[in-house]
Structures are given as structure tokens and as C-alpha cells.
Amino acid sequence: MLFLLSGPSGVGKGTVRKALFKKNPHELLYSISATTRKPRRGEVDGRDYFFLNKEQFEKMINDGQMLEYAQYVNSYYGTPKTWIDEQRDQGNDVFMEIEVNGAMQVRAKVPDAILIFLLPPDLMQLRNRLELRGTESDEVINQRLKTAREEILMMTNYDYAVVNDKVDKAVKKVQTIIDAERLKANRLANSYIKILEG
Ligand SMILES: Nc1nc2c(ncn2[C@@H]2O[C@H](COP(=O)(O)OP(=O)(O)O)[C@@H](O)[C@H]2O)c(=O)[nH]1
Ligand SMILES: Nc1ncnc2c1ncn2[C@@H]1O[C@H](COP(=O)(O)OP(=O)(O)O)[C@@H](O)[C@H]1O
Helix, strand or coil: CEEEEECCCCCCHHHHHHHHHHHCCCCCEECCCEECCCCCCCCCECCCEEECCHHHHHHHHHCCCEEEEEEECCEEEEEEHHHHHHHHHCCCCEEEECCHHHHHHHHHHCCCCEEEEEECCCHHHHHHHHHHHCCCCHHHHHHHHHHHHHHHHHHHHCCEEEECCCHHHHHHHHHHHHHHHHHHHHHHHHHHHHHHHC
């Protein structure tokens, strides 16, 4: 199965994803994205992102190696396709964390993906979180908040929406969605087997 978490910048996608993986370290495989953005302090190539230059990224696009990609505030972000295909072929469940335009490409290309939208309690708190994190300039924060309004309008294309009020609560809700979807998929698979067996 393919689970996808998306939502506006600063809503807490990274925080929720990390907490989810800490709780369930072996359950899901995290899809590491490629980006042309410069690494932030503490970020490691191949763990947080594959940090590429523009030429390398564009070559991957042209070679059809991206499941999806988007330009977001002057950088490219994309999901390498081969790894995802390999994992899904082996029956592993994959978890992606990406922005909204990429999520819509996944929606079109992988119809059975489960899309979860993470919402801020309100836009003021979104600004506060971006300011507190302190990794972006005021100009970039303003750009990201403008993008956030447009992104929230895309929520109707998702399967689930989760408000990130308290991290623990949001993680529990995401976990419940994953558990329920897995149960459903297993039940469907079992019914198919019964039909096939007559
Ligand atoms: N389309 C797409 N977006 C991605 C991918 N990886 C990360 N993003 C998104 O790009 C946006 C910017 O990411 P980043 O610069 O790490 O900032 P942060 O998520 O706000 O910490 C976020 O909304 C990410 O979820 C990807 O592979 N594809
Ligand atoms: N539920 C929450 N309540 C308060 N602050 C939060 C919450 N979730 C995340 N944050 C903080 O908000 C900032 C942005 O979170 P981050 O996970 O980097 O967002 P994103 O990956 O969506 O851009 C970080 O400083 C993080 O610690």
C-alpha cells in the first residue's frame, strides 16, 4: 500500500511523520525524496533527502525516473520511482510526505494510494510555527503562507483530513487511518481468495 501525507509547509508533516516512525519503526518504509534545495543544518544526504543539483534533477525527470515532482519556492522536489516500484512489488507498504501538487500527480498515477491531508488549527498558528522553526526568511515564510491558502483548497481531493493540534493526537489519528486501511485491504484480499477458491 502507498500512504501519502501532505499539507501546507510548516503544518507539522515532518514532525508527525518522524513521531509516527519512532512509534512503529518497522511497519512502513519512508520514501526519501530528491531535492535541489540546500541541506539545512543537521540534514543528511540519503537520509533526509537526496540532495541533487538542477542538472541531475532535470536528468531524472527527462529519464522518467520521478513518480512525481514539483517546483516549490524555487527548488525542485520529487519522488524517485524505481525504489517505490521495487518496494510495492515486494509487498512492502510505503509512506510518502510531499507537497500538494505532487500529491495530485500521485492521485492520478496511483489510484489506490491513501492520501492524508494535515491541517493547521488555523493560519495564525501556521505562521507561528514557521517563525519558531526559524529556517526560512520572512520573505520565504510569506510566500509559503500564500501557497498554504491555495493548498488548503485542494483538501477535497484527499481521502482523509487530520488537524495537527497536538502532535500525539495527530499521530494517533494517522496511525488509526493506516490500521483501518490495512484491515480493509486484508479483508478484501481474503474475500478475493475465497471467491477464487470457490
Ligand atoms: N512534490 C513533492 N514535494 C515534496 C517532496 N519532498 C518534500 N516535498 C515537500 O516540499 C515542501 C518543502 O519541503 P522542505 O523544504 O523540506 O520544507 P518543510 O517540509 O517545510 O520542512 C514540503 O511541503 C514537503 O512536503 C517530493 O518528493 N515531492
Ligand atoms: N502540533 C504542533 N504543535 C505545535 N508546534 C508544532 C506542532 N507540529 C509541529 N510543530 C512545530 O512547527 C514547526 C513546523 O513543523 P514541521 O514538521 O517542520 O512542518 P512541515 O514538515 O509541514 O513543514 C516545527 O518547529 C515544529 O516543531
